[in-house]
Amino acid sequence: MLSSCKIGLFADRWFTYVSLSLLRGSADLAQQHLFIDPMSGTQTIDRSPMRTEKELLIATKQYSSENRLLSWWHLLSTIAAFIGLFTLTWMKTPLWLRIPAGVCSGLTFVRLFCIYHDFAHHSILHGSKLAKVIMYTYGFLGLSPPSIWIRSHNHHHNNNSKLHGIGFGSYPLMTTDEWAVATKRERFTYAATRHPLTIACGYITIFLFGMCIRSFFISPKRHWDCGVTAVLHVGILAWVATYGLDVLVFSLLLPIAVASCMGAYLFYAQHNFPGVQYGDREDWTYVKAALKSSSYIKMNPLMRWFTANIGYHHIHHLNHRIPFYRLPEAMAGLPELQSPVTTTLSPKSILACFRSKLWCVEEQRYVSFDYLPPTPIKQLPQTVGIVNL
Structure with a gap:
């Protein structure tokens, strides 16, 4: 099964390389600040002065x-690929094959979500009626109904990195001052929302309840598709369960749990990580929010395939019209995009991201819930001409 994944990854990368080679010509390479010596094949980056924010947006x-x-x-x-893996989980295959197939099925579902995300941004297949049917069907089956996903995600892009106004469509953010005056209920809700267990159980907490059930009851008329999605999902679970508990677990519950957990964490780590910057509306700019408040998550080639390059999140926020398969190309071609704030999927990096609890405005960094501001140093009286011993 892993060999099949590697073959698929190789075919995917080969097809991407050939297609992008046809898409761009030699004139484009000069614009990308990426120069290739025709004799040696050596690649060099143009070290010309960095662009202004407006020039960078135009360059993308x-x-x-x-x-x-x-x-x-x-x-x-x-x-x-998803259908093939799903078939393996449905069949009475050995556990040593069925469990990895279920995990890979969930990760492939993450890739489908990222493609759905790009379609919603109109960066791929915009205007295609067939693509719309496929993608909206995924939205219903993937617990991401189009109405709430598009509305909340657009809000997120327009308010990324602002200290106030980012709670809708993203994880909420409290400053140390807000935490100090918050009620016990407000503190509990905030801490629970950002807790690792909430993200690990994203299937129930974030997608089924938060994205579907809660959105429907808040605005049934606007988010009718959220109610339909929740009912449809429960119906599918009941139908699959008639084929056996093992089929339910390995074909649906395991893949959905993996996909939801991965998706919930990726969205968290994209904007909650050591080194992130937040600001008030006065000093907020779209480019600054993209480059300083959105992470670049380093991944190996297989994980980049499973996540459809969503790790290049700083570039996506800079220009959401760039198709996911061109994000690495943009990073290679624009020097301004090559020094992002970086995190990884290693346990150390994940733990560091989860330690990001409260934002300290004075120190411009994340601190823990038990943070105590430094005690001001008591100034001694200043006397001209006399030394106090």
Whole structure:
């Protein structure tokens, strides 16, 4: 099964390389600040002065054009991979094969979510009625109904890194001053929302309850599809359970739990990590929010495939019209994007991200719940001409 994944990854990368080679010409390479010596093949980066924020935004537009054939390839090949893995979990295969297939099925579901995310941003397959049917079907099956996902995610992009106004569509953020005057209930709700257990159980806490049930009861008319999604999901669980508890566990519960946990953590680590910067509305800029408040999550090639390059999140926030398969190309071509605040999926980095609890405005960093501000140093009286011993 792992060999099949590697073969699929190799085919995916080969198809991407060929398609992007056709998409861009030699003139584009000069604009990308990436120069290739035709004799030695050595790549060098142009060290010309950094662009202004406006110039950088304009420079990213050269990467925002999609290759329609490549977009369809990524979507259909991912669906095919998911169906193949799902079939392995449904069959009476040995546990040593069934469990890894369930995990990989969940990770492939993450990739489908990231592709759905790009479609919602109109960066791929925009205007295609067939793609809309496929993607909206995924939204219903993946506990991410189009109405609430598109609305909340657009709000998130427009308010990323602002100290106030980021609670909708993202994890809430409290400053140390706000925590000091918060009620016990407010503190409990805030701490519970950002707790690792809440993210690990994202299937129930974030997607089924938060994205579907809660959104529907808050606004049934606006988010009717959230109610439909919740009912449909429960119906599918009941139907699959008729085929046996093992089928329910390995074909649905395990993949969905893996996908939800991974998706919930990725969204957390993209904006809650050591080195992040937040600001007030006065000093907020779109480019600063993208480059200083959105992380670059380093991953190996297989995980980059499973997550559809969502780790290049600083570039995505800079220009959400760039298709996910062109994000690495944009990073290689624009020097301004090559020094992001970085995290990884290692246990050490994950623990560091989870330690990000409260924002200290004075120190411009995350601190723990038990943070105590430094005691001001008592100033001795100043007397001209006399030394106090």
